[in-house]
Amino acid sequence: MKKILFIRYDKIGDFTLSWPALSLLKKAMPEASIEVLVSPVTKAFALACPYVDHVIIDDGDDQGISERIKEREYDGAIVSLSEFRGYKFLKPANIPFVLAPKHNWYQYLYKHRADHQYKKGEGCWRGACMLVESFLAQNGYDIPEVTRPLWNVQQQKPKWQQYYHQKNDEKLIFAHPGTGGSSGGVPVDSFARMLIDIDKQTKLNCRFVLTYSGEEERLAQQMHDLLVASNIKVAMAKPLSSLAEFAESLVAADMFIAGSTGPLHLAGLHNVPTVGFYAGRRSAPEVRWQSLSADARRLAFTPPIGKKTGRNMALVNFDKAAAETAQFLNTFYADDISE
Structure with a gap:
């Protein structure tokens, strides 16, 4: 196979969670052109992905999309986002091997189908x-392992450390107020107090960087003011021109802390240690929506499980979270601690 299409034209976060899969595809088929169909908002980020060779944009013109797919003469396609609409613009292309997930009735429109239900205890990126x-196995290719970092831009790390004004032996601890998805918002005062406690309890020289998007700037400014009042080294992150640029810049982070899964996933591309706040539910969103960092580089905290408590992030034990995060930093960066 010389040209493969991977279809995921919904949200940026869902495409981010596809990076491990795309990495497997590229490792198994290094000579093939790995191409993606994505939403317009995801275009720049998809172009930045090291496993993607060409991008088709879902501009809403289904006939035009179908024609562009047919023109590319794909040998295979993987339908990661399966909708009847997608089937309609794929069918005219007559791609020899199309694999779709076993999902909804239109799975039976495809000859080749595969299970995509990850196991209990696995992240949804699986x-x-x-x-x-399944695509690789059915076509006679060896299946490689997912390795990290998923985005190796270590050569850019000094540039981004300078951008975020790291000095000497400082560790850059990124924190993102606000939330996304099903989790309730983390109270700014509790979040700020946790960062203050981390700074007190860790043996590292920390500098906190507050990231935000849109209306979250107000929350970040509140957190900034609380940290400044406690004589904590902190700065508001300077805005960058694109999501792709912001995502690359997170290679500078020594830890990323957030109650929003989106930025946690971006930090996870670099295998940055992450601390996430998730809703307290029996479905274990802290596992399902875990960051892309390796298991040993992730901490997760939730409020008590329950309908009345699970979304109330004020009920998170922030004292425990601060202590465990500080201990993680002391252990993970032990070689950087001055005696």
């Missing part, structure tokens, strides 16, 4: 990997 693994 679903796309399962599709790619």
